[in-house]
Amino acid sequence: MQPSVGERRSQSFDRVLSSMCTEPHPAARAAAEAFLASNPGDPATYDAVAELEAEAVDLLGELAGLAEPHGYVTSGGTEANVQAVHAARNLAESDDPNVVAPESAHFSFTKAAELLGVELRTVPTDGDHRADVDAVAAAVDADTALVVGVAGSTEYGRVDPIPALADLASDAGSRLHVDAAWGGFHLPFSGHDWGFDDAAVDSLTVDPHKVGRAVVPAGGLLARDARTLDALAVETPYLETPTQASLTGTRSGAGVAAAAAALEELWPDGYRAEYERAIDLTEWLAVELGGRGYPVVGPELPLVAVDLPDALFEAVRGEGWKLAGTGTGEARIVVMPHVDRGTLESFLDALDRLAGT
Ligand code: PLP
Numbered sequence: 001m002q003p004s005v006g007e008r009r010s011q012s013f014d015r016v017l018s019s020m021c022t023e024p025h026p027a028a029r030a031a032a033e034a035f036l037a038s039n040p041g042d043p044a045t046y047d048a049v050a051e052l053e054a055e056a057v058d059l060l061g062e063l064a065g066l067a068e069p070h071g072y073v074t075s076g077g078t079e080a081n082v083q084a085v086h087a088a089r090n091l092a093e094s095d096d097p098n099v100v101a102p103e104s105a106h107f108s109f110t111k112a113a114e115l116l117g118v119e120l121r122t123v124p125t126d127g128d129h130r131a132d133v134d135a136v137a138a139a140v141d142a143d144t145a146l147v148v149g150v151a152g153s154t155e156y157g158r159v160d161p162i163p164a165l166a167d168l169a170s171d172a173g174s175r176l177h178v179d180a181a182w183g184g185f186h187l188p189f190s191g192h193d194w195g196f197d198d199a200a201v202d203s204l205t206v207d208p209h210k211v212g213r214a215v216v217p218a219g220g221l222l223a224r225d226a227r228t229l230d231a232l233a234v235e236t237p238y239l240e241t242p243t244q245a246s247l248t249g250t251r252s253g254a255g256v257a258a259a260a261a262a263l264e265e266l267w268p269d270g271y272r273a274e275y276e277r278a279i280d281l282t283e284w285l286a287v288e289l290g291g292r293g294y295p296v297v298g299p300e301l302p303l304v305a306v307d308l309p310d311a312l313f314e315a316v317r318g319e320g321w322k323l324a325g326t327g328t329g330e331a332r333i334v335v336m337p338h339v340d341r342g343t344l345e346s347f348l349d350a351l352d353r354l355a356g357t
Pocket of ligand 1: 075076106150152154179180207
């Protein structure tokens, strides 16, 4: 007989190497439980969780270099990216708007373009997997409503040249959206130019349910000005508040409360310590893998892509290591908070044993 739901446990993070989700912070777990039945989509009725959402947005704004942020806690990076495209389309003057994004952009932009009926122009990256500014410039025209930059790409952890993309976008009369869904909690400590105070960024995705250590679901959409959320707002006649800008109606109070709790607990010192721990470990791992003769895409943030022989890739997966490939087949190892030196030593031991070295 199958065990009941109450008897089951979710998977352990022991061998999870490619996911961008992680073990939530204990304060986030507790807050999630306390706000399980609250709906931030109805902020006048659920005012306590609405206050927590405002606090979370303020702290996310601090992290991303924006003193007076506008935004909300989304269901994840996908919703935040869809809404960034949605706002750009609604604000565009063109009847036939397009979005220009590097090929490294997350597939959520494909969903956004399909849903919103805008053309997605995907342009090649440079030899090191970052947006190629000349290629972006060649694709931008008078109908471009949005240029997308990625700050921490899903496959290689690369940070695009955000200030150059912002200049290009503003010269073209377009908006700039930065997708820092995963990278955003590392970037304040890494020395990159990526946020609102580094460039003319209009909107930005940064997800508490990834490196932020909130519970799932908690993404983040931030905008420089009120216009962005106004462009998304619809009237809500049967709620106590007049309009709603989020894509979903009823939303997770657990995600919102957990985001506020994790940020209150960890911003900035806890996240700084995690960045330093994770980048040191990533650099060590890259050297270990390279030393074994496997071609490595050198890390910029805590993510290594490594080209393993196909049979070896499949063999380690067969032993329960959760490993996913890039579009060109390299294995991605994301050094998330649950990945420690012991995990990576066991992984390397498994590789050595299976490779017969
Ligand atoms: N943007 C980036 C850069 C990501 O890496 C991801 C997911 O890994 C997303 C957006 C989508 O986030 P979510 O899965 O929370 O919708």
